[in-house]
Structure formats: structure tokens, C-alpha cells
Amino acid sequence: MLYSKMLIPTLREEPKDAEIDSHKLMLRAGLVRKSAAGLYTFLPLGFRSLLKVTRIIREEMNNAGAQELLPPFVTPADLWKESGRFDKMGKEMLRFKDRHDNEMVLGPTHEEAFTNIVRENVHSYRDLPLNLYQINTKFRDEIRPRYGIMRCREFIMKDAYSFDADEAGLEANYQAMRTAYRNIFRRCGLSVDPVLADSGSMGGSGSEEFMVPSQVGEEMIVKCNSCGYVANTERAAAYREYPESKETPEVLSETSTPSVRTIDELTAFFKTTPQKFIKTLIYIADGAPIVALIRGDMDVNEVKLKNAAGAIELELASEDKVYEITGAPVGFAGPVGIKKIRIIADISVPPMVNAITGANRKDLHLVNVNPGRDFEWEKAADIQSIREGDLCPECRKPLNAYHGIEVGHIFKLGYKYTDSMNVVFLDKDGKEKKPIMGCYGIGVGRTIASVIEQSHDENGIIWPMSIAPFHISIIPVNVSDETLMEASRKLYAALKQNYEVLMDDRDERAGVKFNDADLIGIPIRITVGKTFAAEGKFELKLRAGKDKEVLSETDLIRRIGEIYAEETAKYSGN
RNA sequence: CGGGUUGUAGCGCAGUUCGGUAGCGCGCUUGGUUCGGGACCAAGAGGUCGAGAGUUCAAAUCUCUCCAGCCCGACCA
Known part of the structure; x- marks a missing residue:
């Protein structure tokens, strides 16, 4: 891709509305633009990364036996009334009427929609287990959207719903998702902690959140450094003793x-x-x-x-x-x-x-x-809040507290929806049973923001190769120098065969190009300039590092191959 | 929903106290000089001053109403 042909509106100055680094950088690097509070456009560069994240998600989900489908974003209110959530959802669920006066809802989540699909189409144990997912737009009319793409009203989410004949099946699906999630985040270059989360009425170990430790996270997590217990403070239970009082009861x-x-x-x-x-x-x-x-x-x-x-x-x-x-x-x-x-x-x-x-x-x-x-x-x-320093429920050592960004959540739903919406299948023994459900979500935009939050420096984003909008950027230092341009074009044509390359052919000064390249954060940068003029060699620099290598074209192509293979291995599916 | 705060060119901002017909930096266009870390010179384009109503000879500026953004809170008796 030629830079001059692509819409990459980078910003020199910090947008005043952005508070956290990832938000500032996504705006500055031209990945996204805001349309209204909590509503963002993904610009071409940001969209490329978005597609890469969703591709990784798809690979891992499919690998774990899940199947993708695409329900509509607009859901009829009837489904919500059936599950009883129409009145319980509150104002974050946007409701409206169509021209026929039918009540509609912009899906904030899709339990009902998926449950309905299964109810209509699954009738036998032979059809189970099923794990169905979508990567789709969601809308939640948040009280206070903030931090850019981190907490939006409209956002893209991968959500999956599993249906099993029995609890053992659910457990298998749950574990498969647990593994898939670890893979997905690792492949996106994110380090996450799976933490015990509130599981509502289900209880037990049926709920985990995937948290990116970060100052800007909106969740509080406690972690025990000695035994590894990690839990959201919403559900963490501290160890406490309640010694018997020696006092004798006195008169009220x-x-x-x-x-x-x-x-x-x-x-x-x-x-x-x-x-x-x-x-x-x-x-x-x-x-x-x-x-x-x-x-x-x-x-x-x-x-x-x-x-x-x-x-x-x-x-x-x-x-x-x-x-x-x-x-x-x-x-x-x-x-x-x-x-x-x-x-x-x-x-x-x-x-x-x-x-x-x-x-x-x-x-x-x-x-x-x-x-x-x-x-x-x-x-x-136990209805008490947990605090830093409280004792670990497992090993009684003091707990540490930190903030985290919730990028994924897996949990066992049980029979909540198959009960309320009356979904049945005929089991082996010829009896009607209800499938047991699990639910698994990933915030796609939030994942990208978290990567940036975790991987940047004062100059800009540092993309992991796996989700970078491009693998390589080529910077001809002076576009009016035909020799440099000729060499750059040749190199571009060669690299383009195997890699995604952004060639900065703009008539800008070198400094501008270097700064934009750093801001945008493409992993490999090749400069065609003085070293080429002097000795016919290219300069290679990694966004993540400081060193520069000066290489002939043959060596350069070999070196890129090595780096790419190394990076790909790091973020590979296995 | 409550408190605070801000709306002036694409972005960042000044001008509002004390009304007189809008400015700075960056960006953008054209020409020229430059060319390895956000160049320089010159000439330009670009604004219903958030919206509406009012006061006034005259409103970005004063008054009222509304709208939007942002921050904090909406949690401990």
C-alpha cells in the first residue's frame, strides 16, 4: 500500500478529550475517529488491526469447535419479553419501534437470540453439543462512555453460546473456551490474567474474566502472590476469623x-x-x-x-x-x-x-x-468488600490489589435461558431435557486498546506483528531522488509478495516520515536513504528496538524473513 | 440523574472582564529554496464564534432558554 493513497490522518497534537494513552494514540495514529459520545469510526489503519484480531479470534474459536453465524443486530423485543429481561435490562438497552409499531431492541447481548436459534432448530441430543458464536456490533447505552474505544456504547464483540446435553458437556466446552481465550490473547500479544469472577446464581468455579493488568482498568482484582489465587473483588472472599467474644450479653x-x-x-x-x-x-x-x-x-x-x-x-x-x-x-x-x-x-x-x-x-x-x-x-x-492486605482465602497470606481491563469473560449460564424460553431436546432415553448453556465474550475493540495500552512508548504505538496494520514500512527519505525512489519501488514490489508493506511515498521530509512511522508503530522499518546512496544498502530498524542494521538487498530480504518467522512463531496458533 | 467545566477554522488555543463586525500556532493550497528525526520564505484558502430568542445603532462578548462534549459523583448510614 502506498501511504500517499491511504487515509491516515495522524495528529501532531494530543486531542484534548483523550485521557489515557491508548485513546490518545489511537486518535493520533489515525486508527479511529469519534462520531459521538461512545461511537467510533475505525479508519482504514485501525480497521486493518481490527480485522487481524477478529481473524485470530475466528481461528481459535473454530479450532475449539465453535461455529460462526450472524444474527441481526436488531432484535425483536418479543424475545426479550419472553426471557423476562425486557423490563429488567434498564436504560442501557436501546429500544425503538419500527414503522409497524413493533418494538425492537439494539442487541446489548445475545443470549435470547442464540437460545431462540437453538430452540427453533435443535431437537435431538444428536445435535448437541453446540457452540455458536458471532462477531457483531453490540449497543449498550452506557451511562458514561469513556476512554475512547475502551468503554463505548457501540462496540464489536465476539460472543459465543454453548449448548450441552449435560453438565459434563458444559464443562468440556467451558474448558475449550478457556484454552481458546488464552491462545487468542497470547496471539494478540496481550498478557492477561484469568481471574475468578462473579458468577451470579451459578456459583462455583463457573466464571472467569480475562484481565489485562493496567492502571486504567475499571475492575479491581486481588491476587495472592504466594499461592496464585486471583479474583475480582466483586467475588473475592477474604479469610477472616471471628473469635468468640468473651463478653456476656448485657441488657439492651x-x-x-x-x-x-x-x-x-x-x-x-x-x-x-x-x-x-x-x-x-x-x-x-x-x-x-x-x-x-x-x-x-x-x-x-x-x-x-x-x-x-x-x-x-x-x-x-x-x-x-x-x-x-x-x-x-x-x-x-x-x-x-x-x-x-x-x-x-x-x-x-x-x-x-x-x-x-x-x-x-x-x-x-x-x-x-x-x-x-x-x-x-x-x-x-459473605457480603463484605475485600481490600488490599486482606488474607487469601486459600493460603491466608496478604492479598495484593490491582486494576485490570476486562477483555474477555467466560461463564456457565446454566439453564437460565433454556428454562425461561423453554428449549427442549429429546435425549437418548427418549425424554425431553433442557440444554445447559455457557456464554463466552471478548471485547474486540477493547482488546486492541489494551494492546496499545500495554505496548507503546513516548513516540507511539508498538504493534505486535500479529495484529499490526502492516508488517513493514518502507521510507524513501527523499522522493525527488529518482535513484532512491527506483530502489524503494523495487524493494516494495519484492516485499509485497510475502508481506503487508506500507510504502511512505509522500513528499515529506524524512523527520516527518520517521515520526509518523513511530506513531503508527509498524514493526519493521526500512529506510532507503544515505546508506543506499553511499553503498547501495538499506537500513532496517525494528519499532520495538533501538538498533539499526545496514544490509544489502539480499541480506535484507533474508533478515526480514528471519524476523517475520520469529515473530510469527511467537504469536502462532500453536 | 447531581456537581463542575468547556463549546471560536481540520487540530490545539487566545479574544468575552470593559459590546464596535474575529485572531495565533499547527495542519491545508500554490510557488520557490531545502531534504536522515515533526524545515524555511512568500502568497493564499478556510469560521452561521454550539443553537435559538432577547437587549442594543451595533453582540463571540450582555440576558434568558436549549443542545452537545469532557471530568467527578451517582457507594456505605
Whole structure:
């Protein structure tokens, strides 16, 4: 490809709206342009890399026995109503009506669509197992899109859905995807950690996220350096001891606490430790209030609470609601006397003796509150947030915390959709059964952004060979020098046979070309300039390195062959 | 949805306090000189100043309304 013919609008200055390196570089290198908040155009250069990533994904998915198909981006709302998610999805699902007044949805995810395809076309155990996938556009009307391609509203995702006759089959599919994912990210030159993730109602080891460790990641991960335990803080369970208290339960009494409401204020007021308090939080779970209890020195993890409560939507109650429910302003809620409202207690609460809680009356707290004696709870569960330094649940060593970008997620869905949408097949024994599902996603754009986030320097992107938009760039230093141009054209024609080559034939100064080449980040750079004029040799430099090699045409072609073979091996499918 | 902030040429910005008919750098076009790390000289093109309404002889500038972008928050009693 000739540079002069290609649309590569590089930018000298940093776009002011970009915050993170990958976003700045994708804009500066002319890979993408924004159309509106969370909506991006992939320009020719960016699209080439996108296609390479999707090619790798396809190879690995197909290799793992999955089959690609292409459902429409627009889904009829009926399917969503059937699964019960139409009302539960919230505003991130964009809805609209067509000219016939039919309700439609821009697919934010495709469980329903795939389940429906299977329901209509699969009727026998002979058709199973199946793993179907698409690489398609998704739309989620995010509250706040940010970081460019990292968190978009419209984005490209590979999502796969597996259907098996039994759990053993699901496990096999899951493991195949796990392997495929490791291969995909390795081939893209990304180093990722598979971490234990929240698995919703399924529990167990049925959910892993593939995380790229990065400062700009939006997820928090804890990792144990001694045994290797890695988990998303949404689900990580710290090891904690709850020693039996030596105190004997005392008589419940009230204490006036005018305007003392936070744990800090209360700790100071009562001259005690946060561990003495039972923090009482009021949440609204699927429209109904619930009470969450936790020891004063800990925080509630809403994902865990949501799971413990079996809720789909969970949000903290507003101040007004708190007043309505407890009869007291925020800061004075407590479990004693709460009726007809579900109470979920953290496992830290039942062992407490002579605790302090709000009295559900303004400016009043209760002391010597004893769980079981003074109040009951529906369920005790681990609903606590984990923090850096908490102990590893496996080996009890302190955990480290870091940020990660979620580029992939695999998890076992179970029967959720085959139940709600009533999908059945006839098993060997002649009985109707429901297939068990798994779900496996990869954010394609996010993968590219993560690679750039992980592989760049102050001058620009450093592409891994496997997903670079081109393998080689040729820079004739002076286009008005016919000798150089002649040699460049000849070299270009030769290399083009085996490689993807970008020839910078623009009438620009050498400095401009070098800087653009660095920005764009093509792995191999060949300069045709003074060394050619002097001794008929080419200069070869790798984007990732500093050294330059001066080589004759024959040596150059051989050297490129070596480098390419080496790189290809590094990112190969095996 | 709340708080903050910004909308002026393709990009980055000044001009708004104190109204007088729009400017700088980069980029772009043409010509020339240059040519190995973002050259120089000269001449140009390019703007409904986010939108609308109002005040005024006169509005980028003052008033009101709306829209959009960005950042923070929407989480701990």
C-alpha cells in the first residue's frame, strides 16, 4: 500500500478529550475517529488491526469447535419479553419501534437470540453439543462512555453460546473456551490474567474474566502472590476469623446520640472501635426494601449482596426512602424492631456481642444489641468488600490489589435461558431435557486498546506483528531522488509478495516520515536513504528496538524473513 | 440523574472582564529554496464564534432558554 493513497490522518497534537494513552494514540495514529459520545469510526489503519484480531479470534474459536453465524443486530423485543429481561435490562438497552409499531431492541447481548436459534432448530441430543458464536456490533447505552474505544456504547464483540446435553458437556466446552481465550490473547500479544469472577446464581468455579493488568482498568482484582489465587473483588472472599467474644450479653439500652451518624463519628462518640458497630444499610432490591447488616469496620459489596438476596437490580435507598422505612433519618437505622423487611446479615454480624446500632429514631442509638436475641435475619452470607492486605482465602497470606481491563469473560449460564424460553431436546432415553448453556465474550475493540495500552512508548504505538496494520514500512527519505525512489519501488514490489508493506511515498521530509512511522508503530522499518546512496544498502530498524542494521538487498530480504518467522512463531496458533 | 467545566477554522488555543463586525500556532493550497528525526520564505484558502430568542445603532462578548462534549459523583448510614 502506498501511504500517499491511504487515509491516515495522524495528529501532531494530543486531542484534548483523550485521557489515557491508548485513546490518545489511537486518535493520533489515525486508527479511529469519534462520531459521538461512545461511537467510533475505525479508519482504514485501525480497521486493518481490527480485522487481524477478529481473524485470530475466528481461528481459535473454530479450532475449539465453535461455529460462526450472524444474527441481526436488531432484535425483536418479543424475545426479550419472553426471557423476562425486557423490563429488567434498564436504560442501557436501546429500544425503538419500527414503522409497524413493533418494538425492537439494539442487541446489548445475545443470549435470547442464540437460545431462540437453538430452540427453533435443535431437537435431538444428536445435535448437541453446540457452540455458536458471532462477531457483531453490540449497543449498550452506557451511562458514561469513556476512554475512547475502551468503554463505548457501540462496540464489536465476539460472543459465543454453548449448548450441552449435560453438565459434563458444559464443562468440556467451558474448558475449550478457556484454552481458546488464552491462545487468542497470547496471539494478540496481550498478557492477561484469568481471574475468578462473579458468577451470579451459578456459583462455583463457573466464571472467569480475562484481565489485562493496567492502571486504567475499571475492575479491581486481588491476587495472592504466594499461592496464585486471583479474583475480582466483586467475588473475592477474604479469610477472616471471628473469635468468640468473651463478653456476656448485657441488657439492651438506648443512648442519646444527637447528630452522630457516621461510623467515624460514632467511634469517637462512644470511645470504642468500629468493630463494635453493626452498620445497617437500606437497599432497594427489585423494588422492595432490604436491610443489609455488616460489622462497622467493613463495607458491603453490592454484587455479593445482590447475589445473596437473589436480586437482579439493587440500589442504595434514597434518604427519603430510608426515612420512610426506618422512621429515622440516615445514620440512625438499625435491625432491632425492623419488621416485614428482609434482613441479610454479613457473616461478621452473628458472632457479635453487645454491639451498637441505630435505634430507628432520630438522634438515638442502641447499645448492647445482641444478634439472635434482639433481632433475627433471613440469611447470613459473605457480603463484605475485600481490600488490599486482606488474607487469601486459600493460603491466608496478604492479598495484593490491582486494576485490570476486562477483555474477555467466560461463564456457565446454566439453564437460565433454556428454562425461561423453554428449549427442549429429546435425549437418548427418549425424554425431553433442557440444554445447559455457557456464554463466552471478548471485547474486540477493547482488546486492541489494551494492546496499545500495554505496548507503546513516548513516540507511539508498538504493534505486535500479529495484529499490526502492516508488517513493514518502507521510507524513501527523499522522493525527488529518482535513484532512491527506483530502489524503494523495487524493494516494495519484492516485499509485497510475502508481506503487508506500507510504502511512505509522500513528499515529506524524512523527520516527518520517521515520526509518523513511530506513531503508527509498524514493526519493521526500512529506510532507503544515505546508506543506499553511499553503498547501495538499506537500513532496517525494528519499532520495538533501538538498533539499526545496514544490509544489502539480499541480506535484507533474508533478515526480514528471519524476523517475520520469529515473530510469527511467537504469536502462532500453536 | 447531581456537581463542575468547556463549546471560536481540520487540530490545539487566545479574544468575552470593559459590546464596535474575529485572531495565533499547527495542519491545508500554490510557488520557490531545502531534504536522515515533526524545515524555511512568500502568497493564499478556510469560521452561521454550539443553537435559538432577547437587549442594543451595533453582540463571540450582555440576558434568558436549549443542545452537545469532557471530568467527578451517582457507594456505605
